[in-house]
Amino acid sequence: MGWGSAGIKIFDPVARALIDAGTDPQTRxxxxxxxxxxxxxxxxDTQQDSLDxxxxxxxxxxxxxxHGITHPDHETAQPAPPPASDDCGCGHDHWKWKCAKEAGGCGYASPFxxxxxxxxxxxxxxHREDCTVWQATVSERAQRTTGTEPPR
Structure with missing residues (x-):
């Protein structure tokens, strides 16, 4: 039998505290x-809930x-990899991002x-900080998972 309260009692509060404290990304x-x-x-056994x-x-x-724990929708929410060929000839990669609907976002894709x-x-x-669609999705996932408001 797995340990279901580890996220709510240990991982989630520690992760929130590290974020709130402004811990640098690599240390976090x-x-x-x-x-x-x-x-x-x-x-x-509730790792996915905490990731969500x-x-x-x-x-x-x-x-x-x-540790091999990923979110199936999260991949689509990441910036797309650069094209295989650099069409503009400038010599560097180009990264674009999209607030993907399939990941709970609004569908906006940056033209830049x-x-x-x-x-x-x-x-x-x-963008996600101001995206009401994304925020509603995060809030809904948090309430469904823990019965609480999402971390901010």
């Missing part, structure tokens, strides 16, 4: 990955991914490209 990812590993070793609450935090998503994947992801996350 490393700390959360260590916690995920420890909880998995204790038979944590933090889909808008790339370091938390990356920490889960280190970013040179860096992290910049594109930051632009997506900035």
């Amino acid at each position: 990812e490393d700390v959360l990955a260590d916690i995920i590993e420890a909880l998995q070793n204790e038979d944590w 609450l933090f889909l808008n935090d790339p370091p938390t998503v990356a920490a889960f991914a280190r 490209s970013s040179r860096d994947k992290d910049d594109a992801l930051a632009a997506l996350n900035a």
Whole structure:
């Protein structure tokens, strides 16, 4: 039998505290990955529920991914990889992002490209802060999963 309360009692509050404290992304990812590993070793079985609450935090998503836990919709919410050929000839990759409807977003796709994947992801996350469709989806997932409001 698995350990269902590990997310609500341990992982979710620690992840929220790290985010609220402004912990740098790499440190947050490393700390959360260590916690995920420890909880998995204790038979944590509600990992997906915790991931669902933090889909808008790339370091938390990356920490889960280190341990093979991904969200099926989250892949579509990430910036698309650059095309195989650089059509403009400028010599660098182009990253675009989309607030994908299939991931609970509004469907808006940025007409602009970013040179860096992290910049594109930051632009997506900035958009999601004001996207009422995305916020409603996150809130609904949180309420369905834990009966509480989503972390902010």
